[in-house]
Amino acid sequence: MITANVLTFGRGRYAWVALLVLVISWALYLSQSNDVPASGGTWQGYVLGTVSAALIVWLMALGIRKRSYSAVGSVQAWTSAHVYLGLALLGTASFHSAGQLGWNVHSAAYWILVFVVVSGIAGTWMYTTLPNWTAANRKGQYRKELFSELAEINKACLDLGAECPPETELAIRSSIVNTSIGGGVLDQLLARDHSTFVGAVDGASGSTLVRNPGQREILRFVADRAPRVRDGKEANNLAELVSVLSRRQELLRRIRLDIQLSGWLRAWLYVHVPLAVTLISALVVHIITVFMYW
């Protein structure tokens, strides 16, 4: 399992490294004289700042390592170290700042760093949690198989629909064609369902486009018609249709959840990576301006 491997890699050896870094940083922070308020400007502050900057650069190197096949160490080892040393960075940077924060570029760099680490923590949680949920949801199937199954059910629905009166046939056909899966960023992450079908509901005359989230309305549409038919064959047809549409409803829920989980597994990186690059920019500004106005 990936989860266990990233956090428990080498029996958590990088957790101990990170802890050591934190303890040393803490001791350095405390060693600042009582007569001088702790800050990034004492010699201890300079050391903590240098360590933090070095950590940032090293942590960024994971992006390079991921793309390289000839580098030292496995990606797994690098990721484990990345996670733990990233957490340690939050400590070293905080000790460096000594809590002296305000409205300036230096504090901005700190807060960007905090967001990067927090997004990293969120990402680590997702990496260790969401794959399990995905596996449970897929029940051993690949997504491609889920869609193949959907295609089969779609065809079965169309076949059953063809036996129905035109109004019902149009509703079934349109509900399949107008089924919404995935979509934009928020549609995928929130599993929003914009499905519709063409039909008349609640005794309205004529056909209109009916919202059909979760396929509930088409099911109700077909179920409402079942008691009215006298033809036994048609009744059987409708009953079977309700059954197939129900299977389809469940399958669509799983597909949407699968897309949602996959989305979240990627989404945090769209925060983590750009903010990390921004952090480098802010760090450069921080260092330049500190020494420019020495």
Added chain:
Amino acid sequence: MSSVLIRQAVERGGSKTFQDQQIDTDEISIGASADNTLMLQGASVEQRHAVFRISDDAVQVRSGGKHKLTVDSSEVSQADVDLGIEIKIGPHTVSVIRPPQGFSLALLVEVSDAPDGDLEENYRTSLLQTGLSKRWASWTLAAVTLIVTLLIPLASTYLWAPESGEPPAPVLSDIVWTTGDLHAAHQTHTQDNCAVCHETLFTPVQDSACESCHERTLDHATPELMLAGDMTDYRCAQCHGEHNEPSSWLIAGAVERCGSCHEFDSLGEGHPDFTGYPSADTASVLFDHVTHQGTHYTETNHDFICDECHQRDRSGQFQLTTDFESMCINCHGDGQSDVPSKIFHHGDQIVTGKHITFFSMPRLDLRSIPEEQIGIWPADSRKASRTGLGRLDVTHITQLLLSADPEVAPALDRLLGARVKLSKLRRATPEQMEDVVSIVWGIKRLLVELAANPQKTIESRLRRVHPVDSPVTGIEVIALSGEIRAEFVRETVNLWFPETGVAGLREELAARGDAVAEDDEGDEYRTIPGEEWVQTGTWDEDKFSIRYQVSGHADDMMRSWLETLSPLSLRVEGGPENHHAEVFEVLAEVEKGPGKATGPGRCGKCHFVEPGAELLWSRTIDHYGELEHTRFDHTAHVNASGVLECANCHTQGEAGGLLARLTSEEESQSGTGLSSFEPVSRESCSGCHNPAGSASDGCLTCHNYHVTEPHSGILALESAR
């Protein structure tokens, strides 16, 4: 002209069906909503997907919303409709085919019932398909950060800065580079203009920036010492940091910083003991703490409370000794005025004030001296008071004033050397009798001069025997004279010489060829300037004596005579007669030692009145610690903590009693008046002032840094090198 829409559907089994629809409008719309000319279903079919517009000469198709149309595989908003083009509408395809006769446009719509192929491909199921880009976001955010926080502030500060010198707008200026708030005073001065202190980029703040305001700041030590202490990087900012939190913090007083020169670890370890604290010269008044506490206060049933007499000043630093009029007089007064009556213990007798016998007619041995040689002399002067007379039977002050008369001085010294008394002249030699005669005429001259102008007489005679150029000021002349009136002297002389009076004496002297002053200058010889004043007593005549009654504590005549005489009152063994010393000794009664003086005024009972010494009546505090190396806040220690008592720190030594008293007998005799309190022990401070204690042991807690000559800066340091 009409158009035709041909809808083609694929039936189960693969057969195709066609439905034709004639349309007579000049607009054909296809989309998902029911109000279109042709309604098509599909997740990717927009409400109003494509709109065909037919005019006389052309047909155009455009998007019915913000979406793009896929026309022959290209994404467009609109396009000319030519024969053979294909427009994708979701899974459906619309083809422009050759119209039948009589129609201007024919559209073949291939309706797709269900998506073909891999179903997933019909949907966007990955974030990668949404147009999100990590790379784009990264570069954009990083660039914006660089531009907003570095480039724009740089440009606004150094390229676009207003010529007026005012700081640019806060959002865009270099103020975003601040590492924290400034001290309020510095903030007021700089007004967000960083360049006030940061004069040169990439160069630490230089002293010149500080000294533009702090121009009078004192240094810690001479450049030579600073150099010896290896303080080569010697800038204000070495100790004074800015942009701190809290912003009021400006000084680094770390032990390790000071310890680079002062080599000890802390107050508790290695710091020198406080041998001089309280300093040896703190006592200005002789006050026996032990007898006052143990005897006098107990007998009178009073509590002995330190701060009744030692009240804290406004700075909180000093427990100043209160003055006589506020405290001592409660016991050492007569209960009605500030005359220090009870202070005059004389044995068991309490004397309520004493006179100074300023002048006394000598009890001249008239039987041994021919009258023709001395002229008029009161016969009953033998009844003159014997109080306060010197060796020659005249008062000491008379003796001093006579010594200023060049005709008398040699005779005076000879007679004093021969121990002759004017009241016993039977055994006097003829030469001594000549000297006596000389002195008698000198006394007459003195009396006539005093009657003419006593202030002038005293000043001119003192000036004559005083080696200092200008020993007395105008107001001091008045003080020295005790404000005696010429009229009083005249009346007194007239009383003593009833037959002739002052005029007769003047005539007598004139007949001898002595030039004596007329009494026309009166009492206006010296006037008291401005708002100054002197406190003097009263004069009276008693048995051929002119006496001065001391006014009370701090009598100006007493003070002035003692101060004037003191520098000249050191006796040299075997040396010439010292008339100054005689007067001084009588007024101060120095021979009895400090604390025992019973002479007129009794100044020496409590004050250090020593011949040759500069008389310090009271200790004055010239400054409040800013120039002192060490400071101590009594308020913070006694009031704030509420637990400290004076005796916790100010303890009596082994030789002493409860609190303090005069030091040993020898020291009392020497008159140094050393405080008998033990120096405050270092441990009494380091008990709280230590690294683990409740109070800081930082050097600057008690010490001031800038205490030496004006700050000389690096240049001086370099020149010293």
